[in-house]
Amino acid sequence: MNKLMSGNEAIARGAYEHGVTFAAAYPGTPSTEITQEFSRYEGVYAEWAPNEKIALEAAIGAAFAGGDAMAVMKHVGVNVAADPLFTVSYTGTNGGLVVVVADDPSMHSSQNEQDSRNYARFAKIPMLEPADSDEARRYIRLAFELSRRFDTPVFLRSTTRLSHSKSVVTLDEPREQRKATGAVKNAAKFVMVPAMARGRRVVVEKRMRDIGKFAETFSGNKVEINNPSMGIITAGMAYNYAKEAFPEASFLKLGMVNPLPETMIRGFTDRVDTLYVIEELDPVIEDQVRAMGIEVIGKEIFPYTNEFDPGVLVEAVTGKSPIKIRPELPALPNRPPNLCPGCPHRGLFYVFGKLNVFAAGDIGCYTLAFQRPLQGLDSCICMGASVGMAHGMSKAQEDGKNNVVGVIGDSTFIHSGITSLLNMVYNRSNSVVVICDNRTTAMTGMQDHPGTGVTLQGRETKALDFERLARSMGVDNVRVVNPLDLKETREAIKDELAAEGPSLVIARAPCALLKSKDGESMSPLMVERERCTGCRACISIGCPAISWRRFEQLDEPIPEKKTKKQEGIAVIDPAECNGCTVCSQLCKVNAIVEVRDND
Amino acid sequence: MTDSRKVTTVLFVGVGGQGIILAGDILSEIVMRAGYDVKKSEVHGMAQRGGCVSSHVRYGSKVYSPLPGKGDVDILVSFERMETLRYLDYLNEKSAVVVNDETIFPPSVNLGEEPYPDAVMEILRRYFPAVKALKATEMARVAGDRRMANTVMLGALSSLSSIDEGLWKEVLKEALPKKLVEKNLKAFDMGRKA
Numbered sequence: 134m135n136k137l138m139s140g141n142e143a144i145a146r147g148a149y150e151h152g153v154t155f156a157a158a159y160p161g162t163p164s165t166e167i168t169q170e171f172s173r174y175e176g177v178y179a180e181w182a183p184n185e186k187i188a189l190e191a192a193i194g195a196a197f198a199g200g201d202a203m204a205v206m207k208h209v210g211v212n213v214a215a216d217p218l219f220t221v222s223y224t225g226t227n228g229g230l231v232v233v234v235a236d237d238p239s240m241h242s243s244q245n246e247q248d249s250r251n252y253a254r255f256a257k258i259p260m261l262e263p264a265d266s267d268e269a270r271r272y273i274r275l276a277f278e279l280s281r282r283f284d285t286p287v288f289l290r291s292t293t294r295l296s297h298s299k300s301v302v303t304l305d306e307p308r309e310q311r312k313a314t315g316a317v318k319n320a321a322k323f324v325m326v327p328a329m330a331r332g333r334r335v336v337v338e339k340r341m342r343d344i345g346k347f348a349e350t351f352s353g354n355k356v357e358i359n360n361p362s363m364g365i366i367t368a369g370m371a372y373n374y375a376k377e378a379f380p381e382a383s384f385l386k387l388g389m390v391n392p393l394p395e396t397m398i399r400g401f402t403d404r405v406d407t408l409y410v411i412e413e414l415d416p417v418i419e420d421q422v423r424a425m426g427i428e429v430i431g432k433e434i435f436p437y438t439n440e441f442d443p444g445v446l447v448e449a450v451t452g453k454s455p456i457k458i459r460p461e462l463p464a465l466p467n468r469p470p471n472l473c474p475g476c477p478h479r480g481l482f483y484v485f486g487k488l489n490v491f492a493a494g495d496i497g498c499y500t501l502a503f504q505r506p507l508q509g510l511d512s513c514i515c516m517g518a519s520v521g522m523a524h525g526m527s528k529a530q531e532d533g534k535n536n537v538v539g540v541i542g543d544s545t546f547i548h549s550g551i552t553s554l555l556n557m558v559y560n561r562s563n564s565v566v567v568i569c570d571n572r573t574t575a576m577t578g579m580q581d582h583p584g585t586g587v588t589l590q591g592r593e594t595k596a597l598d599f600e601r602l603a604r605s606m607g608v609d610n611v612r613v614v615n616p617l618d619l620k621e622t623r624e625a626i627k628d629e630l631a632a633e634g635p636s637l638v639i640a641r642a643p644c645a646l647l648k649s650k651d652g653e654s655m656s657p658l659m660v661e662r663e664r665c666t667g668c669r670a671c672i673s674i675g676c677p678a679i680s681w682r683r684f685e686q687l688d689e690p691i692p693e694k695k696t697k698k699q700e701g702i703a704v705i706d707p708a709e710c711n712g713c714t715v716c717s718q719l720c721k722v723n724a725i726v727e728v729r730d731n732d
Numbered sequence: 733m734t735d736s737r738k739v740t741t742v743l744f745v746g747v748g749g750q751g752i753i754l755a756g757d758i759l760s761e762i763v764m765r766a767g768y769d770v771k772k773s774e775v776h777g778m779a780q781r782g783g784c785v786s787s788h789v790r791y792g793s794k795v796y797s798p799l800p801g802k803g804d805v806d807i808l809v810s811f812e813r814m815e816t817l818r819y820l821d822y823l824n825e826k827s828a829v830v831v832n833d834e835t836i837f838p839p840s841v842n843l844g845e846e847p848y849p850d851a852v853m854e855i856l857r858r859y860f861p862a863v864k865a866l867k868a869t870e871m872a873r874v875a876g877d878r879r880m881a882n883t884v885m886l887g888a889l890s891s892l893s894s895i896d897e898g899l900w901k902e903v904l905k906e907a908l909p910k911k912l913v914e915k916n917l918k919a920f921d922m923g924r925k926a
Contacts (some may be wrong), residue, residue: 673843
């Protein structure tokens with residue numbers, strides 16, 4: 134049966150077809166849907182872990198117990214999981230273990246553009262890289278086969294363009310699920326103290342040599358000889374761009390990007406005149422081909438940064454721009470992504486902006502609050518960095534005046550903020566941490582987490598209690614505020630900035646999308662046109678439901694001017710507004726009211 | 733260039749929340765059922781509302797790249813007037829443009845810092861032979877719900893396509909909850925006749 138599937142759906146499908154029964158992940162764009170889709174198949178176990186390290190450790194455990202297990206993460210998640218990753222390469226896996234990693238060339242939804250293929254080389258782990266959805270389905274199966282055959286963890290690499298594009302997939306029937314056979318004691322293999330690790334270190338080198346030999350005949354490494362004047366070595370999504378840009382060229386398409394098939398590469402090189410390596414991000418293949426003593430054209434013409442497309446490649450090779458029309462255009466205002474109407478973060482970050490604190494921020498929807506007009510967030514490094522940085526900043530500022538807050542989402546706090554809060558207590562910090570607790574992992578599409586009381590597969594479980602957790606760690610100043618109440622929020626932040634010792638403010642209100650899903654939206658608001666003075670106070674929160682229209686842009690009857698200088702009024706779109714009231718709290722003339730039924 | 737030349741590219745663009753991704757999904761299903769190879773791809777902002785959104789659908793006898801190069805888009809379907817101008821690099825002299833002649837102001841325009849560009853339609857008509865402008869949001873409102881603007885736009889797109897009208901409607905019916913089907917078919921027809 135043929136079906137249109139995204140790369141992520143196809144990876145989940147392939148794992149299911151292969152009989153994989155265990156998956157653990159932390160949500161992260163563009164990888165999130167893999168685990169979500171997998172969790173819906175019959176007979177599988179899948180969980181959200183608090184972070185990627187814990188997800189990988191759980192998958193290692195499941196593989197040690199003899200099962201087939203995958204850990205799924207975005208590229209920066211591998212940084213978090215790197216500690217167990219490097220050593221499970223030494224122990225091997227017993228069962229099957231695949232780490233699925235989704236890179237994000239162009240940084241559509243990420244803080245950096247790191248290339249995970251470097252991790253495969255660094256940790257000495259083989260890596261497969263599919264180029265379309267059907268290959269994704271097949272390669273995850275090959276990855277599990279490779280894992281068991283060579284007793285090694287295996288990477289499956291995706292990129293945003295593969296994960297989030299759809300192409301036609303041919304489905305196979307699932308085979309029988311493989312149950313875990315049970316853990317077997319083997320200290321020399323599984324207990325990585327120095328004496329044992331030295332033994333395994335040698336095994337790792339031999340294993341990579343063996344897999345290198347296997348790569349020479351691996352079905353995913355394919356030579357296509359067409360016109361021999363141009364030979365292209367490529368892999369993954371870049372293959373598609375190159376194939377469209379240079380359909381007459383000869384190709385060596387690598388399905389396995391670590392280790393490389395040296396004999397195959399030399400053989401291909403001999404059959405073509407000019408050799409190119411086309412790969413997005415780092416010259417991982419190119420550098421190795423050069424190290425074989427082969428002349429190649431690569432990053433001197435193809436970009437290091439951003440995704441490719443066929444036009445980028447044609448321009449790099451021919452020097453001719455693919456742009457065909459160049460109209461003279463007016464300046465186009467930017468349209469940055471924005472917090473949703475009714476988003477509880479809007480109230481909190483409006484307050485930060487007004488108080489002019491340095492808000493050490495974190496990873497989540499709320500990172501967008503750095504933008505105008507809110508300007509309420511001042512740094513973003515990685516998951517959990519806010520809490521540690523706020524501590525460091527307040528310690529370094531010896532003037533005793535504390536104007537720093539660390540602000541972090543509920544899911545991100547659980548991911549990697551808890552130990553940093555403990556650090557504040559231990560090291561007698563004077564800083565303030567604010568958890569924007571919107572009861573979900575919002576940015577990746579509203580996944581549950583240990584604070585929500587529901588698991589990935591929909592089972593009820595104990596919910597983490599942030600207040601009790603903080604008190605048990607020794608945070609004495611703990612309070613809960615409603616971030617949609619500007620006055621309450623402002624006073625709480627001011628009080629805690631002045632307080633002795635570390636403080637935790639939990640700004641708790643459900644994500645606006647969670648609310649609309651649960652049917653809990655409040656009635657929308659509207660602007661009374663005859664009252665509005667056009668002062669733009671409500672516009673200063675940057676809500677997408679509110680726009681400002683000049684008088685001449687309004688429908689009849691046009692309201693009267695309240696001041697000489699007034700040029701227009703604010704307008705609220707009732708279909709977008711969910712009645713959060715943050716705007717009405719700022720309106721000095723009480724012009725923002727609930728929509729009446731007869732309007 | 734052989735096969736890849738025959739790839740047709742439709743690019744949907746607009747603002748988050750307008751139903752662009754769904755429109756791309758529906759077109760992909762239609763062209764797959766019409767017997768084409770298809771690849772569909774999208775770029776969406778970090779949060780759920782307000783940012784630029786685009787979705788590419790490419791179909792033909794064999795499609796390799798899910799992304800077109802600049803200059804390679806055959807039909808641009810834009811859900812917001814100004815957004816159309818952001819993607820002109822992707823068009824060529826023969827490209828068709830379908831525009832929802834509706835404005836959604838970005839924050840800087842609401843704040844009074846920048847003007848919303850005028851003369852968008854004039855620019856489009858000057859450079860492209862086939863520009864189809866319609867008030868899709870208003871038409872959707874008349875059909876029963878302004879959120880069906882994406883269905884109106886699909887209707888307008890269908891009038892440029894040789895794929896049988898029945899297939900468009902068949903896929904629409906399957907993709908939508910039952911109670912929304914009738915309204916949406918009405919919205920589709922309005923767009924198709926516009």
